[in-house]
Amino acid sequence: MAFTSDVVEGEITHDGLTIRTYDSAPHKRGEDTIVLLHGTSGSAQSTYWALFPMLADGRRVVAFDFVDTDGATADSYADQARAVIAALCDGPVHLTGCSFGAVIAAHLAGTTPEIVKSLTLIAGWIKTDIHQQLRYDVWFKLHEEKSAAMPGFMVMTAFSHAFLTMRLPGEVDALVAKIGDGSDRYAKMVFNRSVDITDAVAKITSPTLIIGCTQDQMVPITHSKLLFGAIENARFAEVPSGHAVAHERPSHLLMLIRDFIDEPERDAPGTVHAPIHA
Amino acid sequence: MNIQTTTPKSKVDAEVLIVGTGFSGLGLAVILEREGARDYLMLERGHDVGGTWRDNHYPGAGCDVFSHLYSYSFRPNPHWSSTYSKQPEILKYLQETAKDEGITPKVRFNTTVTSAEWIEAEDLWQVETTTGTYRARALVSATGHLSDLAMPDIEGLNSFTGKMMHSSQWDHDYDYTGKRVGIIGTGASSIQITPEVAPDVAHLTVFQRTAPYIVPRRDAPYSAAQKGMFERFPEMLQDFRKDLFWGNESRFPQRLQIPAFLAQIEEMSRGHLEDQVTDPDLREKLTPPYSVGCKRILISNDFYPAIQRENVTLETTGIARIDETGVVLTDGTHVDLDMLILATGFEATELPIAEVIHGKVGRLSDQWEDGGQAFACTSVHGYPNFFMMLGPNTGLGAGSMIYMVETQIEYIRGALEYLADSGKVIEPDAEAQAAYVKSIHDRAERTVWIAGGCQSWYLHPRSGKLTAIWPDYMSQFRKENGTFATKGYMVRDATVSA
Numbered sequence: 001m002a003f004t005s006d007v008v009e010g011e012i013t014h015d016g017l018t019i020r021t022y023d024s025a026p027h028k029r030g031e032d033t034i035v036l037l038h039g040t041s042g043s044a045q046s047t048y049w050a051l052f053p054m055l056a057d058g059r060r061v062v063a064f065d066f067v068d069t070d071g072a073t074a075d076s077y078a079d080q081a082r083a084v085i086a087a088l089c090d091g092p093v094h095l096t097g098c099s100f101g102a103v104i105a106a107h108l109a110g111t112t113p114e115i116v117k118s119l120t121l122i123a124g125w126i127k128t129d130i131h132q133q134l135r136y137d138v139w140f141k142l143h144e145e146k147s148a149a150m151p152g153f154m155v156m157t158a159f160s161h162a163f164l165t166m167r168l169p170g171e172v173d174a175l176v177a178k179i180g181d182g183s184d185r186y187a188k189m190v191f192n193r194s195v196d197i198t199d200a201v202a203k204i205t206s207p208t209l210i211i212g213c214t215q216d217q218m219v220p221i222t223h224s225k226l227l228f229g230a231i232e233n234a235r236f237a238e239v240p241s242g243h244a245v246a247h248e249r250p251s252h253l254l255m256l257i258r259d260f261i262d263e264p265e266r267d268a269p270g271t272v273h274a275p276i277h278a
Numbered sequence: 279m280n281i282q283t284t285t286p287k288s289k290v291d292a293e294v295l296i297v298g299t300g301f302s303g304l305g306l307a308v309i310l311e312r313e314g315a316r317d318y319l320m321l322e323r324g325h326d327v328g329g330t331w332r333d334n335h336y337p338g339a340g341c342d343v344f345s346h347l348y349s350y351s352f353r354p355n356p357h358w359s360s361t362y363s364k365q366p367e368i369l370k371y372l373q374e375t376a377k378d379e380g381i382t383p384k385v386r387f388n389t390t391v392t393s394a395e396w397i398e399a400e401d402l403w404q405v406e407t408t409t410g411t412y413r414a415r416a417l418v419s420a421t422g423h424l425s426d427l428a429m430p431d432i433e434g435l436n437s438f439t440g441k442m443m444h445s446s447q448w449d450h451d452y453d454y455t456g457k458r459v460g461i462i463g464t465g466a467s468s469i470q471i472t473p474e475v476a477p478d479v480a481h482l483t484v485f486q487r488t489a490p491y492i493v494p495r496r497d498a499p500y501s502a503a504q505k506g507m508f509e510r511f512p513e514m515l516q517d518f519r520k521d522l523f524w525g526n527e528s529r530f531p532q533r534l535q536i537p538a539f540l541a542q543i544e545e546m547s548r549g550h551l552e553d554q555v556t557d558p559d560l561r562e563k564l565t566p567p568y569s570v571g572c573k574r575i576l577i578s579n580d581f582y583p584a585i586q587r588e589n590v591t592l593e594t595t596g597i598a599r600i601d602e603t604g605v606v607l608t609d610g611t612h613v614d615l616d617m618l619i620l621a622t623g624f625e626a627t628e629l630p631i632a633e634v635i636h637g638k639v640g641r642l643s644d645q646w647e648d649g650g651q652a653f654a655c656t657s658v659h660g661y662p663n664f665f666m667m668l669g670p671n672t673g674l675g676a677g678s679m680i681y682m683v684e685t686q687i688e689y690i691r692g693a694l695e696y697l698a699d700s701g702k703v704i705e706p707d708a709e710a711q712a713a714y715v716k717s718i719h720d721r722a723e724r725t726v727w728i729a730g731g732c733q734s735w736y737l738h739p740r741s742g743k744l745t746a747i748w749p750d751y752m753s754q755f756r757k758e759n760g761t762f763a764t765k766g767y768m769v770r771d772a773t774v775s776a
Contacts, residue, residue, distance in 0.1 A: 001538050003538075004536065004537070005537065049538045050531070053534075053538065057534055057724070163521075166521065166525070240517060240520060240521070251753070275520075
C-alpha cells in the first residue's frame with residue numbers, strides 16, 4: 001500500500017544496484033527533508049508504514065529500500081543512503097534510522113557529517129554484544145531448520161508484553177502470520193551479528209536525538225544509553241515499547257522527532273527528556 | 279495576594295467563578311483546591327455534580343473511552359470495574375471526587391446562570407443567576423460540549439400523544455415493557471439504548487438516517503489481581519494509561535485519511551459487520567455511505583445483534599412527520615408507537631452558554647455567528663479575564679476528552695495565578711486570536727471532517743467550518759495550549775487596583 005495518496009516512487013542506480021525510493025513531496029526538494037533508514041525487516045514499508053505518512057503531514061520525507069550485497073559493510077550500506085541523498089536532496093538532511101537503520105545512520109553521520117543536519121537514532125546500537133549474539137544464535141538455528149517456530153519467536157522478541165497483551169488473540173495470530181519466515185531479513189541478520197561502529201560514532205557531531213525503548217528485548221535500552229554516552233551532542237528520550245516501536249507507538253515517535261527536528265539544538269547536549277505525561 | 283481585597287465598589291464574591299461541575303469544571307476545582315491559593319466558587323444548574331454523566335442515565339449509558347484514560351490522571355482510580363465504564367460508575371467517581379477533594383462546599387447548586395456581564399468600570403464579571411448575583415475577577419465557563427440536547431426538526435413532533443423522551447432526559451418511571459417503541463437516530467446514544475430496551479418491548483423500530491461505522495468493543499472486567507496491582511503500584515496504572523493514550527493518539531492518522539490507517543479501521547468495521555450480520559440486504563442498510571471517521575466511529579458488540587431480533591425493525595425510509603399516534607414515513611407508511619425515544623444528540627456547535635455571556639463587544643453568541651473561535655482554544659478577544667473549557671475546537675475524533683480537560687486546567691490555572699499575582703486584566707489580542715483560529719482551520723482542511731464529504735455535528739451549520747473538533751494530535755494541543763503565557767494577550771492594569 002502506498003505511504004500516502006501522492007507519494008512518488010522511483011529508482012536510482014548506485015554501484016550497479018537499483019535502489020527503490022519513496023518521496024512524499026518532490027516539489028519541496030529545496031526544503032528540509034527527513035530521510036528514513038529502515039530496519040532489518042527488509043523495506044521502508046515494513047518499518048515506516050505508519051511513521052512515513054505521519055511525518056509527511058507537514059514535511060518532506062524520503063525513504064528507500066536497502067539492497068543487500070555479499071560482504072556488505074556499514075559503509076557499503078551507508079553508501080546507498082548517500083547515493084539516495086545525493087540524488088534526491090539538496091543540502092544536509094534530517095537523518096532518521098531505526099534499529100539496523102540506526103546503525104547505518106550513525107555510521108553515515110560519523111563519516112560524512114556534512115550531509116547530516118540532524119540525526120535521530122531509534123533503538124540502535126554501537127557494537128553487538130553477547131546477549132544479542134545468543135538471540136542471533138537461536139534465530140539462525142531456527143532459520144537453518146526452517147522452523148515453524150520462527151514467526152512466533154520473531155513476534156515475541158519484537159513486541160512488548162504490554163502491546164501484545166492489549167491485542168485480541170486473533171490479532172496476535174495475524175501478527176505472527178504476517179511477519180513471515182525471516183528469509184527477507186537473513187542478509188541483514190548476518191550483518192547485525194558483527195556490528196561495531198565504535199570509531200564512526202566517536203566522530204558524530206551533528207545534533208542527535210537518541211530514542212531507546214524500555215521493553216526492547218532485541219536491542220535492550222542499554223544500547224541506546226551507550227549511544228547517548230558516546231555522542232557528545234546528543235539528547236535522550238525513552239519510549240515504553242518493544243523493539244517494534246515504529247508499530248507500537250508511531251505517534252509517540254512522531255512527537256519526539258517533530259519536536260527535535262523543529263529545533264535540533266534547542267535542548268542542550270546531555271538532556272534527558274522527562275517521560276510524557278498522559 | 280488576593281485580588282478581591284480592594285475598594286467596596288468592586289467587592290467580589292470570589293476571585294474566580296466556575297460555571298459547571300462536570301468533568302472539566304470539577305477537574306479545575308480539584309487543582310485550585312489542592313493549590314490552595316485561589317478563592318473560587320462554582321455555579322451548577324443541577325442538584326448534583328457530574329454534568330453529562332449526571333444527566334445521561336438512559337438504559338445502557340456508558341463511555342466509549344477506556345476507564346483508565348477517561349478519569350483524571352491526578353486522581354487515578356485503581357478500582358474501575360472494566361475496560362469501559364457505565365454511567366453509574368463514572369458519576370460515582372465524580373461525586374466522590376467532589377466530596378473527597380472538598381469541592382462540594384464551594385458549589386452553589388440549582389443555580390442557573392441567566393447572564394454574565396463584564397463590568398469594564400470595575401474590572402469584574404457580574405453573573406446573574408436564578409439564586410442571586412455573583413461577582414468575580416475571572417470567569418470560567420465549564421459547561422461542556424454535550425450538555426444541551428438537540429431536538430430533531432420534524433414536523434408534528436409535539437403532536438405525539440404517547441410517551442416521548444430525549445435520551446438525556448430519561449424518565450425511569452415509564453415502563454416500556456411490552457410497548458411499541460420507536461427510536462430516532464443511530465448515533466452513540468442510540469446504539470447503547472437499542473440493545474438494552476429491545477428485549478423488553480413488544481416491538482422496536484430504529485429510525486436510521488445514516489448508518490454509523492461500528493467497531494468491536496473490547497470490554498472485559500478487571501480482575502481482583504489487576505485492581506490490586508494498580509492500587510499497590512500506582513506507576514503501573516500510569517504506564518497503562520500511557521499505553522492507552524498513545525494507542526488513541528495513533529488513531530488520529532485515520533482522520534488524515536492516510537491509506538494504511540484507513541485500511542485498518544475500514545477492515546475492522548467491515549469485518550465486524552460481516553461477522554455479526556449475515557443478511558446481505560441488512561448489511562447494505564448498515565453500511566455507512568461516507569468516509570470512515572467523518573462522523574464519530576462507534577464501538578458496540580450488541581447493536582447489530584439487537585437489530586436482528588425478531589421484534590426489531592431497522593427503518594431506513596425517511597421520516598415525513600410525526601402525528602398523534604406515531605411516525606409517518608416518506609412513503610406514507612404509518613408506524614404506530616406508544617413510546618418515541620429521541621436519541622438525537624446535543625447542541626455541540628453552538629454552545630448555549632455563549633447566549634448569556636456579555637463582554638466588551640456584546641454577546642458571545644453574536645461574536646460566534648459563524649462558529650466559535652478562541653485564542654488557544656480557551657480565551658476570547660473582547661471578553662477579559664474569561665476562560666472557556668471545552669470550547670471551540672477542543673472535541674476529539676479519537677481520544678479522551680479528559681486529556682484535553684487536563685491541558686486546559688493547567689493553562690487556566692496558570693492564567694489565574696498570573697491574574698492574582700499581577701493584578702492585571704487580560705484578553706487575547708484580536709490579531710493573535712484570528713491567526714490562531716486560522717491555523718486551526720488550515721489544519722482542518724486536510725482532515726476527513728472537511729475532506730470526507732459528510733455532514734456531522736462537528737461542523738458549524740451556517741459556516742461549514744470545523745468548530746467542534748481539534749484537527750490535530752492531542753499531544754499537539756497540549757504543546758500549543760497547555761501552558762499559559764502572556765504572548766498574544768493584551769495586558770493592562772486593573773482600573774481598580776488590588
